[in-house]
Amino acid sequence: MFLLMDRWGTFHTQGYYAAVAAQKAQSSKQGLSCGARTHNPGGNIAQARSVCLSLLRVLRGRGLLPAVVFSFSRGGCTALAQGLRGPSLVTPDERRRIHGLLHRWLQRLRGGDRELPQVLWVSELLERGLGVHHGGLLPLLKEVVELLFSMGLIKVLFATETFAMGVNMPARTVVFESLRKHDGSGFRDLLPAEYIQMSGRAGRRGLDATGTVIVLSRGPLPELSDLHRVLMGRPAPLQSRFRVTYSMLLNLLRVTGTSPMSPTRLMRRSFAEEPARRDTEVGTGTRGDGDSGTLGTMGDNGTQ
Secondary structure (H helix, E strand, O other): OOOOEOOOOOEOHHHHHHHHHHHHHHHHHHOOOHHHHHOOHHHHHHHHHHHHHHHHHHHHHOOOOOEEEEOOOHHHHHHHHHOOOOOOOOOHHHHHHHHHHHHHHHOOOOOHHHHOHHHHHHHHHHOOOEEEEOOOOOHHHHHHHHHHHHOOOOOEEEEOHHHHOOOOOOEOEEEEOOOEEEOOOOEEEOOHHHHHHHHOOEOOOOOOOOOEEEEOOOOOOOOHHHHHHHHHOOOOOOOOOOOOOHHHHHHHHHOOOOOOOOHHHHHHHOOOHHHHHHHHHHHHOEOOOOOEOOOOOOOOOOOO
């Protein structure tokens, strides 16, 4: 592994060139170029398994588990998980806990559904401390995976980027299979916001002093400028689509109950109110709550 960015956000160019030199030396030793291996289907399978096993040894040896490995396709998640056939990452006690929880959750399925190939395969993975999470899984299986991961019983989880959206489940390490994805029309590099969203899963609050992010290089390394843009680029600002309409106002006025939502209260709680309040603070020199002081807005944790 070569250091590209430290904990202070400094990009290390020398780490990139060291990785390039190491890859060239490895290619020369094997007598094959990275491009030739990439287009060899049989070589891809063997290489993927070799990379997975090597990665697992590094993660276990350096105490970097649990880890989330992001792959940008369902097939990629499946292939990576299948590349780790055999090894178990859990203790006998953890295996018994996983087995008991699986048994209780799978009782919610009908008798025949418990023997579906996907259910049997995922169950076998989970009992070894491995997991997969993508849109192709049964909803019940995704719930089980999320539960076991939150309990620390899944040591390596292979997931698509949807796992990073709205799910607060950090790990000690995040691994990217690649920094390129298919967006429906073609392959492109990750956007800085996408990288931040996924890499932000690295590091558990109160447990890890530092989170670790690893980018695998199973083919030619990305260009230095591309890497710098993904890792150091500024995410695009979020813009609210909140709009006040006559229909919304009428529906709010129709609501009755113990604590109906007034139109004014709804607008104050909307994301669209934040930039408007910030503009007001800049113009008046106040915090927005009436107290004079340093300009700025308060985040959920009291800081910005």
